[in-house]
Amino acid sequence: MTAAAAPALRVRGLKKSFKDLQVLRGVDFEVARGGIFALLGSNGAGKTTVVRILSTLLAADAGTAEVTGIDVRTRAAEARAAISLTGQFAAVDEILTGRENLLLVAKLRHVDDPGAIADGLLDRFSLSAAAGRRVATYSGGMRRRLDIAMSLIGEPSVVFLDEPTTGLDPESRLEVWSSIRALAAQGTTVLLTTQYLEEAEQLADRIAILHEGRIIVDGTLAELKRLLPPAKVEYIEKQPTLEDVFFAIVGTRHDAAATNEGDAREGGRR
């Protein structure tokens, strides 16, 4: 199969144990190019292990994993050129400024004109006003956006986002969601791991559920819903959710583009 026709991701019979603990017991899935694929699972289901194997950081015990037709084990260097990883913790350099972080990755990816690329991304992710500030002063949402922006440099075919909104406040979560949608809109394949069902429902074109080391279902949201008995019609009083209340009190829901960068909220999870 030629690289052009190969799916974005193909995982076959992936197994991994840590000492006596069997984390992956034969994981199979395939992701077509473009769109957002969510890997859903509770803590410890093995989502991060799958992402680490796909991003060449960890060797599987058995099975194969391919990124755009490139085996991550035998052709690791080529695979790395095709992917980008945004790990569980925002992998940004706190001592450097936002712009310097982007420049660093741009230089390491050997792109032409790193400065222009950095400025373009700062603008796109609404970080221009904070570009010259050290990342240590950023809020959690701003860090995540910078983190995702760094992953886009060099135009990787596949981006892995490992629990991108864990630990973020509701407002930052919405900002990150809009960043992820923007990412998919330009044709990048996104593999997203999450433990939040709502996040998968909001973002993903396809959802796979990883449970006890295996993929137990895999399909579109509509397909997954069909697995359950047909919906009953019930009439219930619509109560506002706590989220509705939260946004009603603190102000309007605004997406990332409108966020005021100057207000550095108490940020970061570390």
Added chain:
Amino acid sequence: MSIHFIGDTAVLTGRSLRHISRSLDTIVTTAVMPIGFLLLFVFVFGSAIDTGSASGSYVDYLLPGILLITIATGISYTAYRLFQDLQGGIFERFSSMPIARSSVLWAHVLTSLVANLISVAVVVLVALLIGFRSGAGVLAWLAVVGILLLFTLALTWIAVIAGLSAKSVDGASSFSYPLIFLPFISSAFVPTAGMPGPVRVFAENQPVTSIVNAIRSLLAQQPVGADIWVALAWCVGILVVAYVFAMIAYRKRIA
């Protein structure tokens, strides 16, 4: 090894050098304790110590050992910075990028060489202020710098092992304490001749003594004799062993 190795290493070294220039306190704190020892020994204990050398003041005798203590202190920051990279996830980001993987470690090692050289220069400056003098020529000074760089390189790879395998920040930096105190049981502060049997055997056969003696002879324009070869052998030996274990620790972290 990728053709990008040199370019990638340069970019990453630039990054960690920027860390240092933005937290100059690491250079200062590296130099503070050795300077403290320098002042304490020169002005308090020094008058009671007979180095047996006819010429030169006690500060001339003491400085080489103090420089080694400076380096042993300085490398703990390398372990610390490496540990922070691993904790923060930026190490994994670099490792999943199409760059020469070894450049991630080499950048920290080169930064360690630069940072320690600056700290050593600060300590030498203080020594000059309190009366250190040497008539050594350019070649002898270059030889001293060369030995110090080789010593830094060897200890830095030990720091890399600590940084890669530590479980906590404290673990990453406390490994250097034994290294800092090794010079006390050597010819760095007092001649080994006056030490009791087993202590003397240890002092005369551990790496610090030969390195200190070689540097001291170079600065005093004395013949270095066999000391310099023993010193170089120790440095290269430590370097090779530490490098091998650092690579093993690296493979444990990243497949």
